[in-house]
Amino acid sequence: MCGIVAYIGNKPAKSLLLEGLKRLEYRGYDSAGIAIMNGKLNVARAVGRVSMLEEKLETLDGFDGSLGLCHTRWATHGGVTELNAHPHKDDKHGIALVHNGIIENYSALKTYLKEKGHTFTSETDTEVLAMLIGELYEGLGSDLEAAVQAALREVDGAYAIAVICEKEPDTLVVARKGSPLFVGIGAEEYIVASDAAAIVAHTTHAFALDDYNVVKITRSGFRTSTIHNVPVTPKIEQLELDLQQIELGGYPHFMLKEIFEQPQSMRNCMSGRIDAKDGRVTLGGLSNFAKDLTRAKKVILTAQGTALHAAMIGRYLMEDLAKVQAQTEYASEFRYRNPIIEDGTVVVAVSQSGETADTIAALNEAKDRGALALGVVNVVGSSIARQTDAGVYLRVGPEIGVASTKAFLGQVAVLTMITLFMARRRMMSADHCTDLLREMEQIPAKIERILEQAPRIKRVTEKYIDRENWLFLGRGYNYPTALEGALKLKEISYIHAEGMPAAEMKHGPIALINEGMPAVFIANKGRQYEKVLSNIHEVRARGGHVIAVATEGDEHIADHVHDVLYIPEVAEPLSPMLAVIPLQLMAYYAALARGHDVDKPRNLAKSVTVE
DSSP: OOEEEEEESSSOHHHHHHHHHHHTGGGOOSEEEEEEEESEEEEEEEESOHHHHHHHHTTOOSOOOSEEEEEEEOOSSSOSOTTTSSOEEOSSSOEEEEEEEEETTHHHHHHHHHHTTOOOOSSOHHHHHHHHHHHHHGGGTSOHHHHHHHHHTTOOEEEEEEEEETTEEEEEEEEEEBSOOEEEEOSSOEEEESSGGGTTTTOSEEEEOOTTEEEEEETTEEEEEETTOOBOOOOOEEOOOOGGGGSOTTOSOHHHHHHHTHHHHHHHHHTTTEETTTTEEOOGGGGGGHHHHHTOSEEEEEEOHHHHHHHHHHHHHIIIIIOOEEEEEEHHHHTTSOOOOOTTEEEEEEESSSOOHHHHHHHHHHHHTTOEEEEEESSTTOHHHHHSSEEEEOOOOOOOSSSOSHHHHHHHHHHHHHHHHHHHHHTOOHHHHHHHHHHHHHHHHHHHHHHTTHHHHHHHHHTSTTOSEEEEEEOGGGHHHHHHHHHHHHHHHOOEEEEEEGGGGGGTGGGGOOTTOEEEEEOOSSTTHHHHHHHHHHHHTTTOEEEEEEETTOOGGGGTSSEEEEEOOOOGGGTHHHHHHHHHHHHHHHHHHTTOOTTSOTTOOSSOOOO
């Protein structure tokens, strides 16, 4: 997802804006740009990292004003070029705009604006919006706020925008629909960003814009309204984000830091929520809907990417332990079908950011059809958190690494707690619940034991990094874990990997296996352990090299595989929370050995806020 930072105040804007952009680099981008008001509008753009823009600015004058905006772009409309980078300008009034999202009707608007005599220099939908604001500006009394409101009444799609104008050198206008945007409030200064990470170094108080909100900001104050100019009173809150949480703290990469934070993240996630002694799960966000969950006839878990893999584990949990029909859905496909939502259906939207566009769309489709809507998200105050009937926060802290690690673990832990919350109210015995909760309490310590094996996992991984095709295989609860392991390897090492149920391999993919091909089996002790061993033999017979993730004490498996990575023994429904840890470390060490930028993988964004 693209990044926006804007500033108005009494400080030099350039360094503050560039610092904010650097804090948003983890989101994924291909170009960057900045506009600063200094008597006139000055704009600079560059393809590549923020550092390229920074180097360019060293050779330019006129960027020492105290009002400005900047952007990191993740290409949607138009290629990765300087002309397509933001900010974009109109061709009449010195209006500059940065934009996250997609203007769906940009083509029709562009035709209209060309007929009005406007000349375009880029391939982007964003330039169309800048031109539209410029076209409306003069007819609305040269009022930037009014022109932005009027333009947004004409567009379809998603947007978070920040706009400045040469003719109003003391005004910043921002607006939002579908893409996140925050206004941080300081002493006679305001900093706007698409992520609180860019705000927290300057103020701890901010408010999130709701859809269709427009904010006009000057150094002396701000005014919030809708695109129809109806006044709005925003809710100003204290940011929970801590600056130390979004810094590396001695680690070489955020991904490695977040992998090693997982024991404490799990303790934070479960704190105050599980009581093993009494066999009770307390989830304050769900307390008003306990009866609805007890009577639920079907649960639909919808998500994308890593969150979908967590949702798939949630499905196994709910059917196995809560005895409720459950299904998982790609959010991107859900609303384009004709999904069956019957009375007693609960939909659970799973997302780290709470801003995933496809998941939000699926959630709204289910709500419109009468489902009870729950959210499992990490970011407090995010769109999903605000739009659901109820939900549970992950409480794992900010996740900066593009390849999700601790958020996945938090999602699985929260879905496990929701399942036990339901199961105990349906038909699970107190003793069974108590046993599982006691084991959950031991998960953080067991993760710490796995992390102690990091040097060995690194050595094993480095044996295979020259291989371009890998398989990840698991059964039951750990089939989704295999999918997650394959995704992690693909995301940051750019190795082709497939995850699948181990038994599915015989139905076609076994043809891929050749001499030395790595096949990672999740072969912990469980109901299908013997069947997994059979699948291992099938791979070895065809020359594949097997890496097993197995249960401590299982010396037998070492006779059947090339390498073993051990995890502590745990109840099978909880095993994905341990089995995924070696897979995360394997992906990390593979990317490192192949010389890739672990925290900024190519073509990827941390949060996908457009379809």
